[in-house]
Amino acid sequence: MNNPEVVIIGGGPAGLTAAYELAKKNITSITLEKSSQVGGISRTETYKGYRFDIGGHRFFTKVSEVQQLWHEVLASDMIKVPRLSRIYYDSKFFSYPLEPYNALSNLGLRNSALILASYCKTKLFPHPVEDNLEQWVTNRFGRRLYRIFFKTYTEKVWGIECDKIQADWAAQRIKGLSLKKAVLNALFKVNNTKTLIKEFEYPRLGPGMMWERFQDILNEQGNTVHLDTAVLRLDREGKRITNVVTGSGDRITQHTAKDFVSSMPITQLVQRLNPQPPDHILQAAKNLKYRDFLIVPLIIDQPNLFPDNWIYIHSPHFRVGRIQNFKNWSPEMVPDPQKTCVGMEYFCSEGDELWEKSEAELIELASREIVGLGLVDSLDQIKDGTTIRQHKAYPVYDGEYRQNLQVLQDYLKTFENLQTIGRNGMHRYNNQDHSMLTAILAAKNIAGENHDLWNVNVERSYHEDFTKEQWKSKKEQGAISPEAAQLSQREISLEKVRD
Numbered sequence: 001m002n003n004p005e006v007v008i009i010g011g012g013p014a015g016l017t018a019a020y021e022l023a024k025k026n027i028t029s030i031t032l033e034k035s036s037q038v039g040g041i042s043r044t045e046t047y048k049g050y051r052f053d054i055g056g057h058r059f060f061t062k063v064s065e066v067q068q069l070w071h072e073v074l075a076s077d078m079i080k081v082p083r084l085s086r087i088y089y090d091s092k093f094f095s096y097p098l099e100p101y102n103a104l105s106n107l108g109l110r111n112s113a114l115i116l117a118s119y120c121k122t123k124l125f126p127h128p129v130e131d132n133l134e135q136w137v138t139n140r141f142g143r144r145l146y147r148i149f150f151k152t153y154t155e156k157v158w159g160i161e162c163d164k165i166q167a168d169w170a171a172q173r174i175k176g177l178s179l180k181k182a183v184l185n186a187l188f189k190v191n192n193t194k195t196l197i198k199e200f201e202y203p204r205l206g207p208g209m210m211w212e213r214f215q216d217i218l219n220e221q222g223n224t225v226h227l228d229t230a231v232l233r234l235d236r237e238g239k240r241i242t243n244v245v246t247g248s249g250d251r252i253t254q255h256t257a258k259d260f261v262s263s264m265p266i267t268q269l270v271q272r273l274n275p276q277p278p279d280h281i282l283q284a285a286k287n288l289k290y291r292d293f294l295i296v297p298l299i300i301d302q303p304n305l306f307p308d309n310w311i312y313i314h315s316p317h318f319r320v321g322r323i324q325n326f327k328n329w330s331p332e333m334v335p336d337p338q339k340t341c342v343g344m345e346y347f348c349s350e351g352d353e354l355w356e357k358s359e360a361e362l363i364e365l366a367s368r369e370i371v372g373l374g375l376v377d378s379l380d381q382i383k384d385g386t387t388i389r390q391h392k393a394y395p396v397y398d399g400e401y402r403q404n405l406q407v408l409q410d411y412l413k414t415f416e417n418l419q420t421i422g423r424n425g426m427h428r429y430n431n432q433d434h435s436m437l438t439a440i441l442a443a444k445n446i447a448g449e450n451h452d453l454w455n456v457n458v459e460r461s462y463h464e465d466f467t468k469e470q471w472k473s474k475k476e477q478g479a480i481s482p483e484a485a486q487l488s489q490r491e492i493s494l495e496k497v498r499d
């Protein structure tokens with residue numbers, strides 16, 4: 001398209017949703033994607049016919065607009081998957097979400113009594129301030145339970161101690177929960193065997209299938225998605241973007257449009273503006289941090305390895321953080337039914353010792369660990385493996401992120417024709433539904449509406465303590481999907497702390 005009305009940066013869930021929604025409004029666009037496939041962090045990778053996600057991507061949301069879009073695009077290719085996941089800690093497997101009888105028998109009476117005592121002690125002498133994650137969780141669950149079920153896993157994910165993580169990360173995700181409420185919920189919960197916790201949706205060929213279908217539809221419409229096309233520069237005149245400059249191999253191209261929507265990392269967006277923004281803006285961008293991630297898929301010569309979709313590894317003796325069993329997400333992820341493909345997930349930071357390991361070293365580590373965990377009998381059963389690295393998998397919520405993000409947000413808000421959307425686009429530790437909702441609203445803004453994307457908070461709709469009347473009216477308005485409406489808010493909140 002010679003003169004698209006809108007240029008979209010990034011062909012992940014956010015960028016593609018923006019293009020798709022604009023097309024519905026007869027607004028033309030092109031999408032510029034730097035990598036050779038669409039889907040961003042929600043893509044599906046393939047190795048010798050084995051398919052795997054970057055992590056495992058459940059499709060669940062309370063936002064009915066988003067859910068309708070998934071069904072509109074993939075229809076019967078969306079499957080319902082029964083969910084089983086457990087926590088491995090102290091050589092035992094705990095059901096997750098926690099089930100009181102299973103937890104009690106694994107912990108033993110003595111340990112359970114100590115957990116209760118530690119909880120009572122915290123209730124009597126709580127942390128007077130709740131600035132960091134450790135204080136926040138300990139005040140709600142007691143110190144002992146915090147150490148078993150939060151500390152080790154969270155520190156593996158973030159690579160920093162829990163007392164360096166902002167409390168609002170937990171407050172955003174697990175608001176309204178405490179040990180008392182969790183136990184009451186587990187003991188007396190309504191029959192929810194068909195809720196989003198026990199079952200989730202998933203494209204039968206992995207999440208990438210969704211985004212490849214978006215790509216096909218857009219290309220057919222002439223709203224082309226350009227792969228291997230990285231945005232190198234955004235030229236501006238004052239607070240208006242005039243064009244972006246892309247590099248694709250040796251080719252440098254200039255793309256002009258009326259409006260620009262960006263889902264590339266906000267830090268890079270700011271640094272690629274031309275002329276450059278003032279120094280304090282650049283400094284705020286440099287101060288924002290990310291956590292990286294790598295997955296080591298291993299092909300195992302066993303038809304059925306374990307029944308879980310994934311297992312969290314809390315034991316500090318193992319470096320792996322989570323293990324996915326992609327065959328249990330969809331049988332079509334594995335080409336040979338006699339084999340299993342597991343994804344060993346390692347949280348790391350670019351340049352650290354894990355990140356710098358060679359592929360052979362990572363496969364060796366992952367193989368040793370899965371045998372050490374007792375999930376595979378012997379190394380001989382591991383037939384092959386590969387490695388996928390993901391830069392900027394997680395935006396970090398450290399002590400300074402809020403001030404730095406506010407500086408960028410205030411600056412970018414002054415632009416007349418530039419909107420930022422999505423996970424790294426807004427430095428939000430989000431799921432696909434948040435990225436998609438910001439994209440839908442960005443498209444609406446271009447069509448003349450007026451939404452503040454920085455105020456979009458799909459988490460809040462999970463956690464807000466609605467009154468019964470508010471909840472009823474939201475359901476009636478169709479603002480909450482029917483599946484999600486069945487789910488108690490607390491179940492979802494505990495869920496979201498681990499994605």
Ligand SMILES: Cc1cc2nc3c(=O)[nH]c(=O)nc-3n(C[C@H](O)[C@H](O)[C@H](O)COP(=O)(O)OP(=O)(O)OC[C@H]3O[C@@H](n4cnc5c(N)ncnc54)[C@H](O)[C@@H]3O)c2cc1C
Pocket residue numbers: 009010011012013014015032033034035038039040041042054055056057058059060229230231232263264265293393394421422423424425430431432433435499
């Ligand atoms: C381990 C893990 C597990 C997850 N599990 C779930 C889950 O179960 N359910 C769920 O809903 N969500 C999950 N998520 C979150 C989900 O992956 C993200 O919410 C989603 O991918 C964000 O979409 P996005 O389009 O905003 O960003 P991204 O997916 O990051 O896409 C941004 C795109 O922009 C491109 N880009 C960047 N820079 C440039 C440039 N200069 N020029 C052109 N293109 C550029 C990138 O290549 C990328 O394709 C998980 C995330 C992780 C890390």
